[in-house]
Amino acid sequence: MRDDDTITEADLNAYVDGQLTPERRAAVEAHLADDPGDRERVAAWQAQTATLQALYGHVADERPPARLAPWRIVADRRRRLSRVAMSMAAALALVVLGAGGGWVGRGLIMPAASEMTLVSEAEAAHTLYAPEVLHPVEVSGEEGAHLTKWLSKRLDRSLIIPDLTSEGFSLVGGRLLPAAQSAAALLMYENGEGARVTLYVVPQAGGETAMRFTTKGDLTAVSWQAETLGCVLVGNLPRDTLMKLAKTSYGSLDAGSNI
Known part of the structure; x- marks a missing residue:
C-alpha cells in the first residue's frame, strides 16, 4: 500500500491487467464503488480486453522463434549493411580529411x-x-x-x-x-x-x-x-x-x- 490513497490511471490499468497486490486491488475496488466515471472506464477496458482475448488469445499463446524477435531482425540487418556502411564512411573520411583535420576531429567527437x-x-x-x-x-x-x-x-x-x-x-x-x-x-x-x-x-x-x-x-x-x-x-x-x-x-x- 502506498503512503497515500490516490488512485492513478496506472492503478486502473494494473487493476484491469490483474497486476495489483491484494491490498492495492482492494483500494481500487473501493474507489470504483464510489466513482461511476472510473467504474465505467474500467468496465470498457475490461470489455475491450475480453474481446481481444477472444479474437487473438490463441496467437498470444504461440511463442515465436527467437530468430523472429524484432530487435534480432534489426540487428541482423544492420550487420549485413555494416560492411557497405563502413566502406562509405571510410571514403567520406578520406575526402573530409583533405578539407582540414580540425573539422574531422570535430566530427569524430560529435x-x-x-x-x-x-x-x-x-x-x-x-x-x-x-x-x-x-x-x-x-x-x-x-x-x-x-x-x-x-x-x-x-x-x-x-x-x-x-x-x-x-x-x-x-x-x-x-x-x-x-x-x-x-x-x-x-x-x-x-x-x-x-x-x-x-x-x-x-x-x-x-x-x-x-x-x-x-x-x-x-x-x-x-x-x-x-x-x-x-x-x-x-x-x-x-x-x-x-x-x-x-x-x-x-x-x-x-x-x-x-x-
Missing part, C-alpha cells in the same frame, strides 16, 4: 543525432519530475515486482531494475513516458542527502556504445547503448559519481536485456 534526441528526452524528463515532491513517480520503489513487470511489458524487454544501494542511492520508483520512437521508462533514485538521479531507458536494437558525457546547465548526462536498450543517467552530481552509478546500472540492464 554524438549521433539519435543519441542527442535520447539525451534531450532524458534531460527534459529529469527536469520535469526530479523536483516533484508529491508525485515524482507513478509506481513506488516499494512495489518493485509490479514495477519491473509493468515496464518490461510496455518496453517489450526483460528489464532488471538496477540496485544502486551500494552507491548510496535507493529506488524512489518509476513511470512510463512517451519517447520519439517508442515508450520510455524513467527510474528515479535518491541518496541520503536528497539528491536525485534519473535513469531513462528506451528499447533499441543492435550495437554497443561507450559511455558518453553531456552537460547542459547544472545537469550532466551519461548515455550509452546496450544490446537492446538505449540508456541515459541524468543528475546534478560530480562526473565520477555519475560514472559509478552508470556502470552499476549498465551491469543490471545488460543482464536483463539478454534474458
Whole structure:
C-alpha cells in the first residue's frame, strides 16, 4: 500500500491487467464503488480486453522463434549493411580529411543525432519530475515486482531494475513516458542527502556504445547503448559519481536485456 490513497490511471490499468497486490486491488475496488466515471472506464477496458482475448488469445499463446524477435531482425540487418556502411564512411573520411583535420576531429567527437534526441528526452524528463515532491513517480520503489513487470511489458524487454544501494542511492520508483520512437521508462533514485538521479531507458536494437558525457546547465548526462536498450543517467552530481552509478546500472540492464 502506498503512503497515500490516490488512485492513478496506472492503478486502473494494473487493476484491469490483474497486476495489483491484494491490498492495492482492494483500494481500487473501493474507489470504483464510489466513482461511476472510473467504474465505467474500467468496465470498457475490461470489455475491450475480453474481446481481444477472444479474437487473438490463441496467437498470444504461440511463442515465436527467437530468430523472429524484432530487435534480432534489426540487428541482423544492420550487420549485413555494416560492411557497405563502413566502406562509405571510410571514403567520406578520406575526402573530409583533405578539407582540414580540425573539422574531422570535430566530427569524430560529435554524438549521433539519435543519441542527442535520447539525451534531450532524458534531460527534459529529469527536469520535469526530479523536483516533484508529491508525485515524482507513478509506481513506488516499494512495489518493485509490479514495477519491473509493468515496464518490461510496455518496453517489450526483460528489464532488471538496477540496485544502486551500494552507491548510496535507493529506488524512489518509476513511470512510463512517451519517447520519439517508442515508450520510455524513467527510474528515479535518491541518496541520503536528497539528491536525485534519473535513469531513462528506451528499447533499441543492435550495437554497443561507450559511455558518453553531456552537460547542459547544472545537469550532466551519461548515455550509452546496450544490446537492446538505449540508456541515459541524468543528475546534478560530480562526473565520477555519475560514472559509478552508470556502470552499476549498465551491469543490471545488460543482464536483463539478454534474458
